Amino acid sequence: MSKPSAVKTRILQVASRLFYKQGYALTGVNQLIEEAAIAKASFYKYFPAKSDLLYAYVLEKDKAWFAALEEKLSLQKTAKDKILGIFDFRLERQDEQDYGGCAFVKLSAEISADDQAVSELIRQHKVRLQNRIVDLLGQHEVATGVSVHKEVLGQTIYFLMEGATVDVRIKKKRDSLVQAKKIVGTLLY
Amino acid sequence: MSKPSAVKTRILQVASRLFYKQGYALTGVNQLIEEAAIAKASFYKYFPAKSDLLYAYVLEKDKAWFAALEEKLSLQKTAKDKILGIFDFRLERQDEQDYGGCAFVKLSAEISADDQAVSELIRQHKVRLQNRIVDLLGQHEVATGVSVHKEVLGQTIYFLMEGATVDVRIKKKRDSLVQAKKIVGTLLY
């Protein structure tokens, strides 16, 4: 596996920042190459179309997101603390990102529904998150001996997390995620 | 209060459809006037800038949203049924809108954070929704004699509703809102 060139990496870094801050549509190729300090020809060498960058951006973001999450969760011992750790993970990120909400949800809202490739990546990302929660609930069950309806409780926690993250963006406050974490804490033994 | 001209009304109708389907940025003034079958000069007479239409659109949408909600809720007798009725209301709308999610959340994700006027309208819309839920919980409390922590339960239901609606868009399925309604049903006596 050949390592990506420095130029390609820089494009993806700048894209990640600008797509989140301004949105995909409002971020032009000219601004991208300007801020990444690269030539236009280099851009179109690695990404034949702007939409190719979008796809690569989501793919990369998804990988990085879960890698960072798992690193954070590895600091927690119990399954319950890991579940609550997801909230802390998202809180930290929101603190660093001016409470702009979830990048994937933002993108989902922006792109047209017929961009199937990207929509599917986003869908898979959220499915993975939901599965991870259910997975942790299974571990929690084993550890505590208390049986729960994993699927339903997992969905409850997932909805609370997503709803709170949307609310963080709308209210521009971290409180919503803090509250949701508290609520989830009361749902777990 | 002078009634709005037919032209202005038609612009707002077309804008509502296109802003939701394509997004604000991707909907050009030329397409708007084309589909509304009006002259460009007429458009700029009523909306000196495209952003003025955006603001009017959100204002109008907010009014219409709550009016339609209250009409729907008036069919329900108990406070509990009214709370669950909000889910039915949103389900109906999503069924009619190809599971595109909440128009306000979509817009919040698309517009830049420094569009303060529109951001504030969206924030107020969601605050109103949350308040309505808490209000209904108060009525529920009186009716059943069961005391609950209205604020926390209200926030829980609100998060579940918003999270499920986001999930409807991402998964392109109504199930999420159906599930969330079920969950909320178990939370209420």
Add this chain to the structure above:
DNA sequence: TATTAAATAGACAAGTCTGTCTGTTTTTAT
């Protein structure tokens, strides 16, 4: 019916956008 207001069609300016292409310079590898 005459006058005023409102809506029409559509050209146009000035700027943006994506994507292509030419030619030069820098880096890498043999």
Add this chain to the structure above:
DNA sequence: ATAAAAACAGACAGACTTGTCTATTTAATA
């Protein structure tokens, strides 16, 4: 050191964007 590859700067085409403006036609009102 020489040859090949990669990155550079930047002009350019063509299509879009918002917003203005002219000139004509339709509709409402006195």
